[in-house]
Amino acid sequence: MVANDTGQGGIGAADGPRPEPSPLYDYIRNLEAELAVARGRLQVTIEELESANQELKASNEEYLLINEELQSANGELETSQTELRALNEELKTVNGELAQRIGELRRANSDLKNLMESTQIATIFLDNALTLRSFTPATWQVFHLIDSDIGRPIAHFTAQVQYPELLDDARHVLKSLAQVEREVAGRQDDRRFLVRVLPYRSIDNVVAGVVVTFMDISTAARAEAALRSSERRLSEAQRLAGVGVWEWNLDTDERWWSAGAYQLWGVPPSGPQDRPLPIHPDDGRQVAADHERARRTGELDHEWRVLRPDGSMRWLAAKGRIESSPGSRRMLGVIQDITERKQTETRLKMLLGELQHRVRNILSVVRSIVDRTVRSSSGLEELSAHLTGRLDALARTQGVFARTGDAAVELEELIREELVAVAARDDQMSLRGPALRLRRQAAETLALAIHELCTNAVKYGALSEPAGRLDVSWRVFDGDGGRRLSLEWCESGVRALDVRPSHRGFGRELIERGLPYELDASTTLEFAMGGVRALIELPLSDKIAELGAPASAPPESGAHEALQ
Amino acid sequence: MTGKAGPLSQERVLIVEDRYLLASELAREVERLGGQVVGPARTLGQAAELVGREPVQAVLLDINLDGELAFPLAEALADREVPFLFLTGYDADILPDVWRAWPRLAKPVDPRQLEAALVGLVEAKS
Numbered sequence: 290m291v292a293n294d295t296g297q298g299g300i301g302a303a304d305g306p307r308p309e310p311s312p313l314y315d316y317i318r319n320l321e322a323e324l325a326v327a328r329g330r331l332q333v334t335i336e337e338l339e340s341a342n343q344e345l346k347a348s349n350e351e352y353l354l355i356n357e358e359l360q361s362a363n364g365e366l367e368t369s370q371t372e373l374r375a376l377n378e379e380l381k382t383v384n385g386e387l388a389q390r391i392g393e394l395r396r397a398n399s400d401l402k403n404l405m406e407s408t409q410i411a412t413i414f415l416d417n418a419l420t421l422r423s424f425t426p427a428t429w430q431v432f433h434l435i436d437s438d439i440g441r442p443i444a445h446f447t448a449q450v451q452y453p454e455l456l457d458d459a460r461h462v463l464k465s466l467a468q469v470e471r472e473v474a475g476r477q478d479d480r481r482f483l484v485r486v487l488p489y490r491s492i493d494n495v496v497a498g499v500v501v502t503f504m505d506i507s508t509a510a511r512a513e514a515a516l517r518s519s520e521r522r523l524s525e526a527q528r529l530a531g532v533g534v535w536e537w538n539l540d541t542d543e544r545w546w547s548a549g550a551y552q553l554w555g556v557p558p559s560g561p562q563d564r565p566l567p568i569h570p571d572d573g574r575q576v577a578a579d580h581e582r583a584r585r586t587g588e589l590d591h592e593w594r595v596l597r598p599d600g601s602m603r604w605l606a607a608k609g610r611i612e613s614s615p616g617s618r619r620m621l622g623v624i625q626d627i628t629e630r631k632q633t634e635t636r637l638k639m640l641l642g643e644l645q646h647r648v649r650n651i652l653s654v655v656r657s658i659v660d661r662t663v664r665s666s667s668g669l670e671e672l673s674a675h676l677t678g679r680l681d682a683l684a685r686t687q688g689v690f691a692r693t694g695d696a697a698v699e700l701e702e703l704i705r706e707e708l709v710a711v712a713a714r715d716d717q718m719s720l721r722g723p724a725l726r727l728r729r730q731a732a733e734t735l736a737l738a739i740h741e742l743c744t745n746a747v748k749y750g751a752l753s754e755p756a757g758r759l760d761v762s763w764r765v766f767d768g769d770g771g772r773r774l775s776l777e778w779c780e781s782g783v784r785a786l787d788v789r790p791s792h793r794g795f796g797r798e799l800i801e802r803g804l805p806y807e808l809d810a811s812t813t814l815e816f817a818m819g820g821v822r823a824l825i826e827l828p829l830s831d832k833i834a835e836l837g838a839p840a841s842a843p844p845e846s847g848a849h850e851a852l853q
Numbered sequence: 854m855t856g857k858a859g860p861l862s863q864e865r866v867l868i869v870e871d872r873y874l875l876a877s878e879l880a881r882e883v884e885r886l887g888g889q890v891v892g893p894a895r896t897l898g899q900a901a902e903l904v905g906r907e908p909v910q911a912v913l914l915d916i917n918l919d920g921e922l923a924f925p926l927a928e929a930l931a932d933r934e935v936p937f938l939f940l941t942g943y944d945a946d947i948l949p950d951v952w953r954a955w956p957r958l959a960k961p962v963d964p965r966q967l968e969a970a971l972v973g974l975v976e977a978k979s
Contacts, residue, residue, distance in 0.1 A: 642947040646917050649942030650872065653961040657874040730919050734873070803873035806895060832919055 411482075411503040414489060419443050419459055422498060431482070431503045449476050450484075450503065458486045459499045466496060472506070480507040524549075531626050537609070539584060539618040550624050553605055555597030569594035569602065587611035589622060592631075604631040651687070654733075655680065661795050675744075675795070682707060682740035686733050697726035697835040700776075703736050704761055711743045713752050713759065722763035725774065726835040734799075734807050735825075741796025742778050742823060751780035751820045758782045759820075765829065772829040772836065780820025800825070808833060859887020860972045864910040868893035869900040869926070870940065871918040875960075879913055879940075882964055886971060895919075897926050904935065911974045912937035913967075916948075927952065936974040 405412070411428040415421060420442045424434050432446050444456055452473045462469055469486040482503045489498040527534065533550025537543075551558040554566055568576055572593040583589035589609040596602055609622020658679050666672035685706050689698045701720055708718060727735065743752070751757030763776040797814060800823060804810040810827035829836060866888045870876040876893035883890050891909055894900035896918055903909070904926075912930055914937050916923050923939075930937045938956040945953050958970055 638947060642943055645944055645947070646942040649960040650875075650917075653875050653878075653942075654872060656961045657878045660878065661874075730871075799873075802877075806873040806876065806893075807871065 409505070411505075413443065413501050414498060415443055415459060415501065416489075416498040417463060417496075419456065419499075421446075428503075430480075430505065450474065450480075450482055451476055452484060455484075455486075455501070458484075459501065462486045462488055462499050463496065473503075475507075479511075480505060481510045482506065533624040535607070535609070535622055535624055537620040537622075539611070539620060546624075553603070553624055553626050554595060555599060555601070555603070567596050567598060569596050583609065583620065587620075589620060592627060602628075604628045651683070655683065658683070658795075665795055678710075678740065678744055679737065679795070681710065682737055683733065685710065686736040690729055690732075695726075697728050698732050700725045700727055700735075700763065700774075703727065703732055704739055707736060707739045707743045708759075710740075711747045711752060713743070713747075717751070717755075717757060718759040718761070720761050722761075722776070723765055725763070725765060725829075728833060728835060731808055731833040734803060738796070738799050738804055738825070739778075741794075741799055742821065745796060745821060746780055750783050754783065756782045756784070757820065768828075770828065774825075774827055774829050774834070776825045778821065778823040778825075780822065783820040859885065860968070861886040861888030861975060863887065863889055864975045865889045865891050865908060866971065867891040867900065867903055867909045867912045869897075869912065869918070869923065870915040871895045875915075879962070879967075882967055883913075883971070886968055888971070897921055897923060900926055901929065904930070904933075909935055911935070911971060913971075914939050916941040916943060924949065924952065927955075936977060938970055938974060 405423075405425045408425050409427050410425065411431045412425045413421060413428055413432065413434075414423040421434065421439050423439065424432070428434055431449055432443075433449070434446065438446070443459075448455065450473045454471075458469045458471075461467075466488045468488070469484075471484050473482050473484055475481070483506045485502045485504070487500045487502075488496045489500050491497045526532070527547070527549050531549075531553070533553050534547040535550050536545040546554070546558070548558055556567065576591070576593050579589065579591040579593075587610065589607060592604060592606040594602055594604055604627045605624055606627045607622055607624045609620045611618060611620050613619075659676060662672060662676045662679065666675060686698070686703070689702065689706065690696075701722065701724070704720055708720075746752040746757075746759060751759045758781045760779045760781070761777070762779070763774060765772055765774055767773070800812050800814050804812050804825060804827070808827045809830075810825055812826075813822075813824045815822045827833065861883065864887075866883045868876055868879045868883065868890060870879060870893055876895070880890045880893055888911075891907055892900065892903055894903055900912075900914075904912075912935055914923050914927060914930070916939050927937065927939070938958060939952070940958050940960060940962055941948075942960045945957070956970060956974070958966055
């Protein structure tokens, strides 16, 4: 266009209209016409161009506008995209957490399943309608359930335990939400179960049924029962045996006594550290020494006396042995009242002493009788007869005492024994006198004297011939200084008493010297016409006869107690 | 009771024994050994009276005098330095501690032992 513009202006301005027609002119005229046409066209074209230009401009502006809008929309899109990205991140995180939770849940589920399967506690889960929801394998001991039973009412099943109250308990728990606990026995065996019925609470604390657990406590129950009866037996045995139990901690010196032990000490149960135990003052040092030794040797075995607060004195004995466990040394033992044993020991010792004394004394008497009989006998036959008779008399008295176990013997029995021994007939003799119990030594001596009178009567006197008669009578009377016994031995009907002992025989010596010496007796022995007459009178002291209360103790025992 | 010639040569021996047969047997023995018998006494009272009244060179003392124990007299004799020995059926372990080691003859008394013991008693005194 610029070129067009420039060409047009150059031609028009430099050249005006020219007067000479010529061909060239025509040509130019043509050209000019053509040019004008061209110019008009150009003008139109320019105008069109301008208009198009204008339109283009407007379009351009619109485009600009749209462009701006687009830009703004783009910005918004970018923002949205950022937000979406953030959202996506969050979702990713949440997703991760969820996956973790699911993992935990799976583990928890697995734990629970393992727990249910491994537990020895039979557990059943019931819903609100008391139908079976779940159970542990251990439930087999109580209900024979299989997996397909889930969903059936529990009332359809028979329990292997005596528990008819199960449904009531379950309903009660559902209603009150309080747990029920009871002990039930097996149906056909001696098993015992501890049953607990608890409400089943879901996580959001809604009660969705009950849980029933059956814990087999048979072993524990049996052990407990065994322990109880063992303890009862032990304590009963302790009580019966009068035994107490004690424990002594050698490290801390703490001591523990059972109730029975306190009883033996005679003090009320309390910490023995609080009060000194009532050990007899004379035994305190020995007891302390025994304890010291026990610490060293690990064994205790000793006896001591206690002076109980009530004033009584008792003998106690303790035995113990150390029980070492890591960290502590303790001595465990028993304590026992041995007072009776001690008393028995003392009494036995006393009786032993009494026995020694009697046996050796009687042996001495026997020996003396033998010596005397030997000295006074003229021949073996006489010696044998006399010795046998005398020893038998001695033995008879011993026998009476041994037989009756009494400390005294009836005078009449004593005389009768001697007469029976020489076979005297009842129809030729009489025994008359009050009951009188003679003590051992007096009886021994008197029996020997009576024996001598008997043998004399059989040999020379009233019992030697059918017509002879023997009357023995005695009486007890009050004389000077107390009661006295007077005994008369009276023979009659003896035709000829020609054998008057010229020497002092054993019997005569016994009556005339032995009885006065031992019994303070006064005696007369007469060989009168018709037979022998002997009169023996003696004081009835406490040592000679049992006077008054027959239960009084024999004097020997008093002496022997003094000996202790 | 007059003593003859013998190891006891007129020594006065008190016999304390409650059984007649044993007392007379002891007396016989003492006399056989040449001693003079004092008593015999049956009770502690009689014995104490004799000891207080007559000179005594030795005492034969039965421990159990029909239930009465002779230890009080033994103490009195020991105090007065009168030699004595126990005649008893008791074993040593049943005697009170103080008398356990004292000269003692067991019943029944063997005459030979009695002689030796009596002679020893009198000789120790002189």
